[in-house]
Amino acid sequence: MPPTDASAHAAPATGTDSDGGDLTGACAAERSTDVAPEPVATDCEDTLDLRLPDELLALIAEQAGADEVPVAGSDGATAPPLSAVTAPPLLATGAPPLFAATLDHDLLDGVAEWGPVGTPVGTFHLVPVVIERDLPLITRWMNDPAVAEFWELAGAESVTGEHLRAQLNGDGRSVPCVGVLEGAPMSYWEIYRADLDPLARHCPARPHDTGIHLLIGEVADRGRGLGSALLRAVADLALDRRPACARVVAEPALRNTPSVAAFLTAGFRFSAEIDLPDKRAALMVRDRSLRLVL
Template sequence: MTHLDDRRAADDLSGVPGPPLPVLPGPWHARAVDPERDLSLVHRWMGAPHVAAFWRQAWPRERWAEELRTQLSGVHSLPVLVSLDDDPVVYLEVYRAARDVVAGVYPARPHDLGLHVAVGELAMTDRGLVRSLLPVLTDALFAADPRCTRVVLEPDVRNRRAVSSFTAGGFAPVGEVLLPDKVALLMVRAR
């Protein structure tokens, strides 16, 4: 990726903490997913056709319970629910890019963060939620980890809705990359 200026590989991650929970300004609120309280919601959203088409994780409830517990116990990814005026509207996974498969397609720095974003309710799509959320979310991630200089997204190139929202939310397309489960558009917002 010639558009990314730093070619250093993310060699030593032992001192890099897991991804931070962003503290968002009102009317937004972010909290880590609670597998007991939120499992039904996450399971339903991941099974929704508009989400399942690109996430390909319309898994049984038990597998989602295991996935959420695994994420919460590790340092790779943090599952997060974002609410707007107390109503959950977005499921996120905040992840350390250098610990992810995406590190194989761009020169990830140890503190780079990545995002997976899903608007669970079809009725809530195309309302500008993601476009409005991304600037405050990335600012909150930069504030939570002062050593983070980039946040990346890697939507499926066929997901025009996501690419449009991410671009409008301040992310610049870098180029197409081949990941194990998709052809993605690597998108970056720098500090």
């Protein structure tokens, strides 16, 4: 389960915390598979569903009958351009504009096709990561001390590359993206199926719950409200593009009060405190039914 702390989203005014509100990072360690779930006190609407989703069962059956899963562009067809709408010049570095391996098998209803969205801070676009194009930039962000504290991916490009490829070569339950604001890449996001993630072992989950991990890459973009504005926009975008999803969730470190505050400002509610293998977290939830109220 990748990080979901909002410090990467809207880095605190101090510019140090990166857990869940002011977005500089989030817990990056994958949850241990042998840690037993603990009961969580939640409201009556947060219920635990332990049935494997039909999509996952179908995917398992599909993979059992195939030696390998094809990736986008493997048939020689030309993949779509980075963004027909925004065509961010800062991302057009000459690398092939291929969404290689960003097929999400419909587990996330085509994040690559979600398109740009207007926000109070400008036009924002989630662009699925292309290793050849985006690895140097994301590696630089991961080596920012404020980000590294929570994501734990500081080091050579191979460290960040391994983290990205694990998602890109996976079954599509997590899609890494670069956040492009007004044509400039400024944040890193992971949009994932929270009900298929190790997070579901530690807190109540519903089918099609969508999780968000975020970090804001540039120090100058932190601590001035961008995180909250973009969190709200992306959460609502997920609800708009994923009709089966009733909730968007995140789990910033409880100690990261700026991150928790950013989620609250973005229309998330505090659902519960949960113990994860690497932190005590605040389970934050943005409900479809409450999106017009919060």
